[in-house]
Structures are given as C-alpha cells and as structure tokens.
Amino acid sequence: MTGDETRSIRLLIADDEHLIRGALSALLNLEPDIEVVGSADNGVSAAELALELKPDVCLLDLEMPQADGLEAAARILSTVATKVVIVTRHARPGVLRRALAARVSGFVPKSTPAEELADVIRDVAAGKRYIDPEIAATALTAERCPLTDRELDALRLSRSTMSVQEIADRLHLAAGTVRNYLSSAMTKLDARSRHEAAELAWQQGWI
C-alpha cells in the first residue's frame, strides 16, 4: 500500500517430468509479477514444499507418481492457505468434477496456449477461478457415473492385464462375483469386453 510496486505472485510448480518442470519455470519466471519459489517431482514432496514455502499459487500436474495432482491438491488445501491450479494432458470430465470437489481454483489442459497460463495464475492469485471452457462444456453435457463402487474397483484392475481370477483375489471376492460386476458395468457402458468398459470409464475420468 506504500506505492505502485505490487508484490509478485509466489508460485510452486510440480510435474514429474524434469524437462517440463524446468521449461514451465523458465516460461513463468519471464513474467515480471510471477516468481517461481519451488518445484517438486511428485505429489508428496509438493505437499511438503507447499507447507514449508506457503506459496500464493501451486501449479500441479495431474499425472504424477506417489500422489497425483488431485491427491496433492487435497493435502495442500487442507494445510496451507494457498490456491491450486491443475494442469493435465488428459482433461477428462470426471477428473474436472473431482478437482472442483477438492476446491481447486484452476483447471487447464496442456493444450492451452502458453501465453494464457500466466493470466490464469494471475486470476487465481486474485481469488478468481479459471476452468478451461472446452472441458467445462464437455463435463456439463457428460452424464454422471452410473457405476457402483465395486464395479469401479473391478474396472480399475481390468485396465491392467490381470485375469478375472487375479482381480477376484486382489479384491478378496469370488471369481463369479467379479464377473458379475464386470458384466453389469459392461451393460451400463454398452461395452463388448471388460477392457472396453475399463477404457470407456477411464476416458470419462470415473476411474
């Protein structure tokens, strides 16, 4: 309040790919009013760093090992007074829904023009929200997940190359039970194999 010099936005970046992390730092440090104060390569250390540095905004990649962007966002927002922007390669409707539920302030796909990212961060730092309009529209037209928890469990494991028996063992269920869940999920999603069903559910962001 003493003059026209605005305090710059302190930013934390998390992305598992070193190259991307460095490149984003370089890009955003070019902005006079943004200062990258830290970076992490997974969700767990991102949460720790956020607690330590108390940045104004955290830019989190969705796809990360250990804890993904949503998990990290949840941890960070429950312990630190900061804003979170999620960046993602696969912007799926269900993921946006979960991100908003986690009280994230911004959601942008990696296909966003680089010039816009700084503006998004400024908006978010100022207390506004920014949701990529494309994804928002898709999410609004996409129907809500019709699957039960157990069906989702079975589908999740079906994305790997496990057999039905292996999935059953993992879930502590009988093989026939798992087949039933998968079968009903396939019916609901209009899929012709459990793999197709798992793929569809993944695309929707339900698993």
Place this chain on the structure above:
Amino acid sequence: MTGDETRSIRLLIADDEHLIRGALSALLNLEPDIEVVGSADNGVSAAELALELKPDVCLLDLEMPQADGLEAAARILSTVATKVVIVTRHARPGVLRRALAARVSGFVPKSTPAEELADVIRDVAAGKRYIDPEIAATALTAERCPLTDRELDALRLSRSTMSVQEIADRLHLAAGTVRNYLSSAMTKLDARSRHEAAELAWQQGWI
C-alpha cells in the same frame, strides 16, 4: 572467424501440446546462443516449416498426431540439411533403434534435467551425437524383436479393445489364424493374454 561473436543456433520446435511448446521456447530462448525460429504442433507442418526455415537443429516430440516424431524426422532429413533431436515421454528401446536408423542425432527423454537440453542442442549443432545413457544401456541389453510381421500386425490391433474376430476381419484372415499369431506371440513374450503381450511389445517399442 572474424571475432568472438559466434552465430547463434537456429532451432525449430515441434510438440503437439501448446503449453509445452511455449515453455520449451521460453527455456531455450534464455540461452544466448540459441534462437527459436519456429514451432509446429504436428509432424507434417514441422516438416514443411523445416523446409522453409532451414534451421540448424529440429527438436521433435515423439508423440504427435498426423506424423509422429520419427516420421517427421525421416521427412526432414531427406529434404533439409539439418540435425534432429527427438524428445519423448516414453523412451522405449525399440524406438531408439528406429530413431537411429532414421539418422537422428539426439535422443532424450522428458525426464532429462532442463539445464541439459541446451547442451544437447549445442552438441548436436556442432555435429556430435547425444543419446541418453540410460536408454542406450537398456536398448543394448534388450533383445531384438522375435516376432514376425503378422504377429506384430495382430498385436498392434490388440492394443485397442477389438475382438479377435474384428482383428481377423481387418487383416483379412480367419479368426483362428489371428488366434494363432497371438498365441505364438504370447509364448515368445511369456505373456498370459494377448493384451499383456501387446503391452509388452509396446513397452519394447516393437509396435
């Protein structure tokens, strides 16, 4: 030879993700001896731009629509006197092999530290080669692909959620024949389902 001012390296960047493209530009433009002269979001326009701009080095992402990094590299190197560096998220041994066959000069995963990228580009511009040591070692220990052409065809299609019958139709074969190819591929790769076999072959970069 007239003084200590070296001509800067003219660089072309291709990556399908706008954000990454912009961030890499920002990162590399920070280097005093590197100048980003153009960027493209797919392999086809990368090849066209390279022909037009004749850059010293092309930095190509492997995963791109239209034509992927390898295809773009082949086109570029057959028409323009330039060097190519491939950047990739999934650095698989077989892909490195194909990249080298396409006379690419550099091969780096996206997990490379950002600071190193500029050095790689300088090395390549100077006529040297740079191969990520980690991947090189893996590629040398990995055995050569034991699969026949038809087996690879069948595996490629098995990565989607098609049924065996659909694959057979696509390849103009009997269903039983396709099952045989998949079965023998599974034996060779020690997999327990065609999906697992397709996954393994993909990880090796054979398909």
Place this chain on the structure above:
DNA sequence: CGCCGACCATGACAAATGTCACTGCTCTAC
C-alpha cells in the same frame, strides 16, 4: 531336384470370460 526352415493358414479342442437367474445380507429412506 528335393529338402529344410520360416511364415502363413486352418479347424478341433480346452480354458477363460461374459450372461442370466436366483439367493441372501445390510443398509437407507419413505
């Protein structure tokens, strides 16, 4: 030539997967 090996192709059989009908159990909501 005649034989070999590699690849391609098929049909018969076995095992895994998907479908359906039905039985309980435990919640929650009306």
Place this chain on the structure above:
DNA sequence: GTAGAGCAGTGACATTTGTCATGGTCGGCG
C-alpha cells in the same frame, strides 16, 4: 416395517479366447 439399492455369492450356460496338431507355400541351398 418394508421397499429399494447395493453388496456378495452360486450355478448353468453361451461365447470368446488360447493351445495344439496339422498342411500349404515359398525362397534358399547342397
């Protein structure tokens, strides 16, 4: 309290997938 929804399981059955034995074709090669 009882109807509905989700969860867990069973058994019978059809379909799909994986395995195996077998033949065909083609290009080397002695």
